[in-house]
Amino acid sequence: MIRKPLVIAALLASFQLANAQSTSWKPVEGKIMSPWAKKVDPAKTLQEYPRPQLVRKNWQNLNGLWQYALTSANQTQVPSTFDGQILVPFAIESALSGVGKTVGKDQLLWYKTSIELSKAVSKDQVLLHFGAVDWRCTVYVNGEKVGTHEGGFDPFSFDITKQLKKGKKQEITLSVWDPTDDGPQPRGKQVKSPEGIWYTPVTGIWQTVWLESVPKTYIAHTKQTPDVDQQSLKFSAAVEGSQAGDQLKVVALDGDQVVSEQTIAVDAEASLSIPNAKLWSTTNPYRYNLQVSLLRKGKVLDQVSSYFAMRKISMQKDSKGVQRLFLNNQFTFQYGPLDQGWWPDGLYTAPTDEALLFDIVKTKEMGFNMIRKHIKVEPARWYHYCDSVGILVWQDMPSGDLGGNRWDNHPGQISGKNLDKERTAESEGYHRKEWKAIMDALHNFPSIVVWVPFNEAWGQFKTKEITEWTMNYDPSRLVNSASGGNFLKTGHILDLHNYPDPNMPDPEIFGAKQAIVLGEFGGLGLPIEGHTWQQKNNWGYQSFKNQDELTQRYMKLIDDLKNLIPLGLSAGVYTQTTDVEVETNGMMTYDRKVMKIPAEKLNQIHQALYKQTIQ
Template identity: 35%
Template sequence: MADAYPRPQLVRPNWTSLNGKWQFTFDNEQRYDLPMRPVQWTSEILVPFPPESQTSGIGDRGFHLACWYQREFDCMPGDDRVLLHFGAVDYKATVWVNGHRVAIHEGGHSPFSADITSALDPSGKQTVTVHAEDDPHDLAKPRGKQDWQLEAHSIWYPRTTGIWQTVWIERVPKTYIHKLQWTPHFEGFEIGCAVFVHGDPEDNLSVEVEIRHGDKVLAYDLYKVIGNEAHRKIGLSDPGIDDSRNELLWSPERPTLLDARITLRRDGQVLDEVTSYTAMRSVAISRDRFMLNGRPYHLRLVLDQGYWEDTLMTAPDDDALKRDVELAKEMGFNGVRKHQKIEDPRYLYWADKLGLMVWEEMPSAYRFTAKAITRMVHEWTEVIERDYSHPCIVVWVPFNESWGVPNLMSTQSHRNAVEALYHLTRTLDTTRPVIGNDGWEAAATDIIGIHDYDADPEKIKARYSDKTQELFDRRRPGGRILTLDGYPHRGQPIMLTEFGGIAFVKPQQNEGNTWGYSVANEQKQFATKYRKLLEVVNTTVMFSGFCYTQFTDTFQEANGLLYADRTPKFPIEQIHAATKSARYGFDGHPVPAEKDGDQAELAGNAE
């Protein structure tokens, strides 16, 4: 299968994937230091799969401080520029082309690029070398679910070292479109368009923007570039009539995307041209409800770790990313919470295209230091910049369960960190809600997220009856209070953002190597437990949404609705019905239930 274009919202035709076989070696003793001490290569690796994965050809999950990569590629110098892009390298990357250092980047989940034009060899034969430092014991860096013990334990999984997303080159003009940013303005039926230009200083630059819905042109205009940027609100013709208006709105039930073409000109001459897409949709909080396109919308999310058995955090291919989006929808969910992982942009593309909302969550560090917070701020800023324009992303989550800020109740600096990241996120993106710290001990936040793995549906029902003040005065699971002193509940939406975690394994599987928050011993029991739990959560008035744990089994965690190979643990139409609290008998025949989808109709997008 050919590599899919890795940056789906800024597309050019002239690009080349550098995925494939590279030379590789670990370097735990720091033996090599280009250009003084050349690297001795010991093996080959299949990029972009990390060396801990079986698919990479290495399959080594031991402790390694650093590793080296190298490959040759063909690229003739010309009158244009050549950019080298890395989707993600964990954790600190140094890159050389033909022995010339072209980039240093820190942050294991965010992309970086280098203009390698001046480093190209005139012969057209080029060599790229990458050094990746990734101390497996460093708990002060954002690492998400990557284990610091030799063997994966509890809720942590095998490490990911080095290159784990696509590497690619593209040719661009000397002056080119570097970045696009799309901002829907639902109230005025406008699309904000920001175009950022890099390259040689140029006068008389302009950008031409065309937005289409199918064959219909919605907007076509020309804007002057001032200071290497052009910012405009583009008014779309508001049909006025709800049915016609709703055809242009994005939602999980009707994921309408608007195609865009952006052309950079100088005195009318075309310098650069890219294609992109955007969408008209709004997400907001109104009192105790999450709002989509100005109407209350009930969130049905599933927690997704984003791992595969043989490839770890890297998807096997683009079809696997697409299939995960399809499976979430087939199980009745309208969104996912990507847990402790910044997912590949191709996943976000499929979520945009197929209609699946995404909560994006920053991978945690597990030690509170000034360096840890500095690293997190830097990387989170890059992540928001990368993913800002994706309509599927509806909530940002900087912290989870006080990880990295363990003393929120007693230490002001820990509180300051959560508040700072909350306000930084709201500053960088004014259009989406932010959960400062999901699970408990909330301070600055737009949504109160609660994590509660009680396996008894009746206890869940009783605990979250409509007695809000009593709820916030009591302590929750784990001995944690829901809101910190000085941050009373201000009427924000309350959501059960982790619950369930019911473990069920195949009969032939060794149950001693797996675990969950509760256990089902056979398929029918598992299906019944899930259905009863979801009935309670779906009908609890206090909740404006939920996130069930979890999407798939993930290594030792056997609490997925799907096995690790993505096959369902009971018929997927029954999972779908239970998720939405419709009813199916265990034989698969539907039992009449009340009409579902009223919230989708309110949002202007009936299923």
């Protein structure tokens, strides 16, 4: 029996450690903060389970205070000393990291932490997971190199079982190199000298780091694709360490009630019958549960839980022969904000899970039914919340290699010239590899209905080839080849950008083969004193002096947008959800503290868009 004084001493020591962590960290001062910044606790940073589409109980969160050091980019050895502490998973440039330093191509960012394995991960095999690290990351465990990963937006993991020492205490170290806009890699809107529509760099760990315990033979990934017309769900999985005769048992459930089940070989595809399916939509985001068991001679080796939804996105012609966007075989006008997913305190990383959810819920409250996730990829929990709330997602590929772009975008007639950029084999390779990794990671989220390989002409290359590859790789979704870019008559969607007023290409010329959308418009600006990134030189595509002026102009934009729907327009994207750094054209301020037009008012205004009918 443990004596009470020892228990009290242990509890006191634990409290003192947590308190020491909290008091040794504070956000970098000088910039506005969101309301959730005050809730950030270094001892309990983003503790939520990070992978809602493949759930196991055996895991350990590693977010919190790590050590960091900045060295020359040529350094090959782990530094003997470190510069201080950094709060993971916030990028080093962010206020919430507690550091607020810029790195760049000439330096390496090093991380180190000492951990104790929890009971949940102290047996079997151990995987070390990173939600995202920007950009090239080399990982060491107990001084031994585990592996290297390139890509700033896709999750990755390493099996570290062989590197673990006896006992609970382990050491994890990693180096990160990120050239930002000095390299050809996908990097979105990050630049080393932020201005206008270009923002602060994001270097290093920016999503949750965690450990997971798995058996020697385990389910690594699942792929589930709904087929509404056939009333079925296609399912397959990747299994590590499988043997001949191993099987997967897949069970689909409506709540706790079994709808369908099937047992297949580990390398086979199941087709689960989902009769009289409850369809997922923006008004009824219904999801089914999924249980997957890995069997060997009838014995369960591994189990994971997931979910899926029965949802169909398609392109169909109206009575005039114009292509339209259909959800579950019905025309649904899609309207949403350009959502860049930036935070004044965390940059790429929302300060808390509550904050991550807030933007999605507020978007729905404003009366939008769609979000265009603009040249950034979010943590898996963000898409999970879109699935739960019921909001459609257009997912952009983060841009890269932007120099020397040629752009020929005409609102009336489109030249069709091939203005594709010539990119090096290295540059092409980075784009292709990360685009595939992003699509793989996000495939199971039903809210995603459109893939967008390119934004405008930013690094746009081999457009037809990339678009057709995307269409073939995931035929369950639509592909918007180049939102506002150079149009080469490929993909399902023709997407125009036009500021500030709505416009669209001529449907008589282009509408027979592609659905017509307005991928960006608006950008109405209103800086709110005390809630801007900087005091002066903020801007929008068209700026206003007060909220009344802004509201009246916005109402006129929506009225004009509404009139385009009967003519052939299938969707619109307004710029944007929030202000971002010096851009003040958001529906909300960057700190999320002020709605520039009340959400209830916006919801009322937007209803006119969804009442439009087509013949």
